[in-house]
Each structure stands twice: as structure tokens, then as C-alpha cells.
Amino acid sequence: MPRRSYAQYDAAARSLDVVGERWTLLIVRELAFGPRRYTDLHADLPGISTDVLAARLKELEADGVLERRTFAPSAPVRVYDLTERGRELVPVVMALASWGSPLLAEHLSTDAVRHHWYLLPLAEILRRAAGGVDxxxxxxxxxxxxxxxxxxxxxxxxxxxxxxAVVTVSQKVADELLAGRLAWADAVADGQVAVDGSSAVATQLSVGRAP
Known part of the structure; x- marks a missing residue:
């Protein structure tokens, strides 16, 4: 079945022709940290059918967003990985995650949770806490x-x-940070997060306020 198109000569519309389908950007989210097997993707995209996942992966491969390759740390396995072009979408997903953080104020009992889903939205909180220190x-x-x-x-x-620097955050504290009920500086001051390291960025994160 052919994909729908906005049929507009506009960069945003053309982009959405590629990544605007349901589940597509969540697949990018799953591949943001490295290659994944099909079974791993299916397990961490609760609610997606195997047919839809297979279709989305095929479309993204055809569009040059991801590629299939053999990954063999010990035994050869087939994995999906973002291409260089696909990795350009990771900041887009990070921006969406940051924008959507206030929407996490309510945690429904029916919501699926994976701990790695916290990483991208927390990145923006840490960046701000770093106060311009690279x-x-x-x-x-x-x-x-x-x-x-x-x-x-x-x-x-x-x-x-x-x-x-190494930063460790519990799920409970991450929930509070993302929902805006807890400020990073307060979390650091109260010992609710751990910041290890002696670098400039570690020092700044341990303070949690812009210099």
C-alpha cells in the first residue's frame, strides 16, 4: 500500500512524508543509542504489530534513514542501525522529548515504561544544568x-x-525532574542524584545552576 503524501513542495511537508507515520520517530528513538535486533525493537515498542514494524523498517531503509547489517560481537546477528542521515533525526526526537516532558505530570497505570525512554528527555535537563560548560x-x-x-x-x-562525568538518576527522581516537580539543583543538593567525576562539566552538574 503506497504511503500517503502531503504533496507539497515544502521541506517540512517532505520530511513528514518520510517520518510522519505513526511509530516512525519512536523507531528512531529506539535506534538513537546504537543498533538493535528486530526482536528488541518489537519488545520495546509495546503496542506495535509485527506487520506495522516490518513495514516501517522497510520504508525507513528505502528512505536511507536506517540500514540492516550484520553485528557480530560473538555470533553474527542481523541488526538495524541508523545511517548518517538517520542520526540527524536524533536531535529532532530529543527536542520532541524535551517539549513533551511537562506532559509526563500524570503517569497512567496503563502506560508502558522502559528505563531507556528517560535518557533523551533528561539530556536537555542536564544540558541546561551544565550551564554552557562543554x-x-x-x-x-x-x-x-x-x-x-x-x-x-x-x-x-x-x-x-x-x-x-557519570550521572546516575533513579526512575522516581527522573519522573519528578521530567514532570517539573523537582529542579536539578535541588535534586543535587538533596543527594537525589549522583554526579561522579572531577572535570569542569562534572563540577558544574554538581552545582546544577548556570555559572
């Missing part, structure tokens, strides 16, 4: 983790860069 930070939330490079105006996912 550096690479490893963020942990209940066993899920990612590495982020903070610059004055953005945070980017950098899986292969050595961290200058």
Missing part, C-alpha cells in the same frame, strides 16, 4: 545508559566518546 557525560537511569556530549546550545548522543 563535556561528555554518561547518564544512567536504572541500568539503562547513554553518553551525551554537551555543548552550549545542544546535547548529542556520542556512544564512542569517553565520559568526563
Amino acid at each position: 563535556g561528555v557525560v554518561e547518564l544512567h537511569v536504572e541500568g539503562s545508559n547513554c553518553r551525551l556530549r554537551f555543548e552550549s546550545w545542544r546535547a548529542t548522543v556520542v556512544p564512542d566518546e569517553a565520559p568526563e
Whole structure:
């Protein structure tokens, strides 16, 4: 079945022709931290059918957003990974996650939860707390983790860069931070988050206020 198109000669409309379908940007979210197997994607996209997932992956591959390749740390397995073009969408997902954080004030009992879903929206909170101090930070939330490079105006996912600080946040505290019920500086002052490291960015995150 052909995909719908806005049929508009406009960059935003053309972008949405590619990534505007239901589930598409959530697939990008799942691949933001590295390659995933089909079964892993299906498990971490609760509610998606196998047919829809297969269709979305096929479309994204055709559009050059992701690629299938063999990943073999110990035994060859087939994985999906973002292309260079696809990785350009990660900041888009991060911006959406940051914009949507206030919508997490209510946690419904029917809501699915995965700990790695906290990482991208927390990145913007940490970037602001870093107060313009650049550096690479490893963020942990209940066993899920990612590495982020903070610059004055953005945070980017950098899986292969050595961290200058390690930040550990519990799910409970992450809920409070994202919903806006807890400020980062207060969480640090109360010992509700852990910041390890002696770098400039670690020092600034331990203060939690712009210099």
C-alpha cells in the first residue's frame, strides 16, 4: 500500500512524508543509542504489530534513514542501525522529548515504561544544568545508559566518546525532574542524584545552576 503524501513542495511537508507515520520517530528513538535486533525493537515498542514494524523498517531503509547489517560481537546477528542521515533525526526526537516532558505530570497505570525512554528527555535537563560548560557525560537511569556530549546550545548522543562525568538518576527522581516537580539543583543538593567525576562539566552538574 503506497504511503500517503502531503504533496507539497515544502521541506517540512517532505520530511513528514518520510517520518510522519505513526511509530516512525519512536523507531528512531529506539535506534538513537546504537543498533538493535528486530526482536528488541518489537519488545520495546509495546503496542506495535509485527506487520506495522516490518513495514516501517522497510520504508525507513528505502528512505536511507536506517540500514540492516550484520553485528557480530560473538555470533553474527542481523541488526538495524541508523545511517548518517538517520542520526540527524536524533536531535529532532530529543527536542520532541524535551517539549513533551511537562506532559509526563500524570503517569497512567496503563502506560508502558522502559528505563531507556528517560535518557533523551533528561539530556536537555542536564544540558541546561551544565550551564554552557562543554563535556561528555554518561547518564544512567536504572541500568539503562547513554553518553551525551554537551555543548552550549545542544546535547548529542556520542556512544564512542569517553565520559568526563557519570550521572546516575533513579526512575522516581527522573519522573519528578521530567514532570517539573523537582529542579536539578535541588535534586543535587538533596543527594537525589549522583554526579561522579572531577572535570569542569562534572563540577558544574554538581552545582546544577548556570555559572
